[in-house]
Amino acid sequence: MKQQLSETSVLNSLRLVKDPDLHRDIVALNFIKDIKIEKNNVFFKIELTTPSCPVKDELKAQAEQAIRDNIENIGSISIEMTSSVRVSPMQLRAELLSGVKNTIAVASGKGGVGKSTVAVNLAVSLALDGAKVGLLDADIYGPSIPLMMGIDERPKMKGQKLMPLEAHGVQVMSIGFLVDPMQAVIWRGPMVSGAVKQFMSDVDWGELDYLIFDLPPGTGDIHLTLVQSIPLSGAVVVTTPQDISLADARKAFAMFQKVNVPVLGIIENMSYYICGHCGHREEIFSTGGGKKAADDLNVPFIGDIPIYTPIRIGGDIGKPIVVLEPEAEQSKTIRQLTRNMAAQLSIQSLSTPTPKIEISL
Ligand SMILES: Nc1ncnc2c1ncn2[C@@H]1O[C@H](COP(=O)(O)OP(=O)(O)O)[C@@H](O)[C@H]1O
């Protein structure tokens, strides 16, 4: 039996629509805002937890269908998709980076797996979806973000604070702007984390939905000290499919576990190659390793990125692939993978209990 149009019947219909990642209905998740009814027409907003929602279009279509199926004599249904990124429980507790809602480390057990390439493309993809994004190049031994983002200026001071530089809609700061990597190679752990701490406290990051950290590769003492000094909402581990690289990814996982940083998942880079001439898919470094490692470690597999020459070219000329070739399949793959990561972060935020704030009068 169909119901009459009313705010209650609209909400009852929308209770049938479940967010597949958060496993609850969109009314219970408090996504429905500003219901307005005029004659037999209805308008409302669906406020998601991230503008990078992987199932945005599906949720909108399902919401419309649920109302059509359950309400009598309905006219037009206008749904506005909006978002309000939630503050990660980690950030609520942190004293540093108070304007930043979520911090994500991009890590790898070893260098050369495409960690910086992934960090850059994740950051730009989040910005393209409409999020406010920062990118902090903390790879003291090989800061490559300025080159990959096409920045050759130096950051300026405003009062006591250093201003990030903007490129492709992302606020960027790099340790490479300020220290000589030749000198940094001999730094010990406390010096590295001291420098990175300064990047958190002395840079005017403003309000950000996501701040991405490109960490130095490795899992040694320096890295452990470093990840302990950053209030991290989550980490993604980048790997290539080779065995040695996967063993390193496992070490990175263990490192984050030690410091209680949730691993949002594994990204496999340079997974396969599609021949530009015949379309043949070649699995150069074998395949499925990232997925298997994720299954073994019981963390999500966020996705894989193929080897694609323009990804390398984009890095060299300062135009990440998602802006250099937005219509390429490889870019679409990266955009979707970014949304999978954002969804994992929302899952983390909702599943971790918010710390109780004790107020003493
Ligand atoms: N999927 C890919 N396809 C083609 N080239 C890639 C891909 N990922 C990374 N590269 C290239 O591989 C090199 C190493 O990548 P980089 O992101 O600098 O690795 P890391 O930060 O882990 O040391 C760079 O020249 C980069 O452009």
Ligand SMILES: [Mg+2]
């Ligand atoms: Mg790098």
